[in-house]
Amino acid sequence: MAATVVRNAEWMIGWNAATGRHEYLRDADLAFEGDRIVFVGKGYRGAAEREIDGRGRMVMPGLVNIHSHPASEPFNKGLMEERGSTKLGMSSLYEFMLLVRPPPEAARAGALFAVSELLRSGVTTFTDYSLPRPHWMQDLAGTGIRACLAPSFRSARWSTPDGHSVRYDWDEGMGREAMAAALELVDGANTHNSGRLFGMVAPAQVDTCSAELLQAAVAAAKQRNAPIQLHAAQSVVEFREMTTRHGKTPIEWLADIGFLYDGAIIGHGIFIDEHSQIRWPYEGDIERLASSGTSVAHCPAIFGRRGILLQNFGKYRRRGINIGLGTDTFPHNFIDEMRWAAVLCKVSASNVEATSLAEIFHAATVGGAKALKRDDIGRLAVGCKADLSLVDLRHPTMQPLRDPLKSLVFSGLERPITDVFVDGKAVVAEGRVLTIDLPAVMEAMNRGQRQALENAPSLDYAKRPVEEIFPMTLETGR
Numbered sequence: 001m002a003a004t005v006v007r008n009a010e011w012m013i014g015w016n017a018a019t020g021r022h023e024y025l026r027d028a029d030l031a032f033e034g035d036r037i038v039f040v041g042k043g044y045r046g047a048a049e050r051e052i053d054g055r056g057r058m059v060m061p062g063l064v065n066i067h068s069h070p071a072s073e074p075f076n077k078g079l080m081e082e083r084g085s086t087k088l089g090m091s092s093l094y095e096f097m098l099l100v101r102p103p104p105e106a107a108r109a110g111a112l113f114a115v116s117e118l119l120r121s122g123v124t125t126f127t128d129y130s131l132p133r134p135h136w137m138q139d140l141a142g143t144g145i146r147a148c149l150a151p152s153f154r155s156a157r158w159s160t161p162d163g164h165s166v167r168y169d170w171d172e173g174m175g176r177e178a179m180a181a182a183l184e185l186v187d188g189a190n191t192h193n194s195g196r197l198f199g200m201v202a203p204a205q206v207d208t209c210s211a212e213l214l215q216a217a218v219a220a221a222k223q224r225n226a227p228i229q230l231h232a233a234q235s236v237v238e239f240r241e242m243t244t245r246h247g248k249t250p251i252e253w254l255a256d257i258g259f260l261y262d263g264a265i266i267g268h269g270i271f272i273d274e275h276s277q278i279r280w281p282y283e284g285d286i287e288r289l290a291s292s293g294t295s296v297a298h299c300p301a302i303f304g305r306r307g308i309l310l311q312n313f314g315k316y317r318r319r320g321i322n323i324g325l326g327t328d329t330f331p332h333n334f335i336d337e338m339r340w341a342a343v344l345c346k347v348s349a350s351n352v353e354a355t356s357l358a359e360i361f362h363a364a365t366v367g368g369a370k371a372l373k374r375d376d377i378g379r380l381a382v383g384c385k386a387d388l389s390l391v392d393l394r395h396p397t398m399q400p401l402r403d404p405l406k407s408l409v410f411s412g413l414e415r416p417i418t419d420v421f422v423d424g425k426a427v428v429a430e431g432r433v434l435t436i437d438l439p440a441v442m443e444a445m446n447r448g449q450r451q452a453l454e455n456a457p458s459l460d461y462a463k464r465p466v467e468e469i470f471p472m473t474l475e476t477g478r
């Protein structure tokens with residue numbers, strides 16, 4: 001098998017194993033053969049069956065997204081951007097999210113749409129944290145992306161009867177059965193013939209899973225050497241609920257039941273004891289996360305839109321917590337999420353030096369890879385997966401060109417990304433996603449959102465009309 005070589009790349013983001021950091025390389029070559037990188041550096045002299053001219057281009061490692069809900073979130077566009085419950089800590093989880101339920105066929109289309117956005121923004125590995133859906137593995141495998149299937153399960157459902165309180169309905173049997181089905185999917189992903197799927201054990205939320213269910217989930221994850229993820233410390237309501245139930249913060253309770261360890265990911269880890277909206281009298285949550293080796297999935301956009309901040313990314317990092325990034329919402333534009341992460345950290349700390357783009361980029365690549373228990377992705381190094389993208393340095397958004405990563409994240413976003421490879425195969429070329437029929441997917445997604453909105457009032461506690469639940473930005477004139 002002969003190699004593909006990107007020759008004389010003007011800029012490249014290489015991995016320095018000695019320092020454990022990414023670094024810029026100039027006028028470098030990168031070669032890959034099959035699904036693996038075989039050369040990174042100057043002057044590749046091996047055989048090549050295909051040459052890509054690297055002049056005017058930057059070669060960048062594929063980005064790693066450790067938290068997303070692609071089958072549901074695309075349908076919230078135009079609805080949820082400015083919607084949260086002011087009497088439930090600004091969260092949209094209890095009053096609004098439950099009202100938008102696209103039919104299964106539409107959910108498939110929404111997921112493909114989300115994957116197209118992820119690929120387009122340079123993501124080569126993503127985590128699909130969702131309720132199991134038909135054709136899940138087949139659909140994801142067909143897109144060419146590397147996907148971590150995270151089929152979610154829980155032992156309680158929440159609802160609000162009035163917009164200011166939350167009720168939990170428990171059914172332990174439901175949780176156990178759903179976990180058994182989820183583990184079958186995890187095992188199926190780990191042995192899928194595409195070689196690009198793998199599995200995560202994914203209990204849904206700290207306040208909807210019993211201690212027994214979470215402990216069984218940890219045992220199943222350890223047995224498989226699979227990562228495990230749980231939503232926790234994600235809302236004020238959840239923090240109050242857990243302290244009411246147990247007299248412990250959500251993170252403290254998880255530490256005590258044995259959930260925190262180096263294979264665990266907490267999405268989103270915002271409402272810890274020292275958060276300014278909490279002000280719990282005892283501090284220890286950051287230390288609990290850091291000393292256990294637990295990772296945090298940081299998804300700033302969806303929270304930032306509701307006035308909620310993780311306080312703060314830089315502090316978590318300095319205290320030793322591994323962080324990966326995720327797109328918990330639409331758009332599934334990972335570069336945009338990186339920009340939110342950088343800016344909101346500085347805003348929450350009132351300090352321009354609270355974090356750096358280098359630190360954000362580390363989280364977006366190797367931080368995420370570590371959380372997913374992978375050391376073969378998120379970096380350009382010999383032996384790693386050939387997951388990478390090419391950035392057009394001549395794109396107007398990259399000009400003037402001095403520091404290409406800064407130009408990309410603060411100015412260009414996904415626009416200058418022209419080509420994306422996963423396992424050495426092209427999935428985006430000339431800025432177009434090759435593996436997804438976008439017009440068909442968009443039509444099905446629009447139809448699905450209309451259907452979901454027809455049902456929304458019947459699911460609302462007050463049976464409000466759609467226009468009242470999700471007001472339009474402007475009134476319609478005559």
Ligand SMILES: [Zn+2]
Nearest residue numbers: 069231267328
């Ligand atoms: Zn989430």
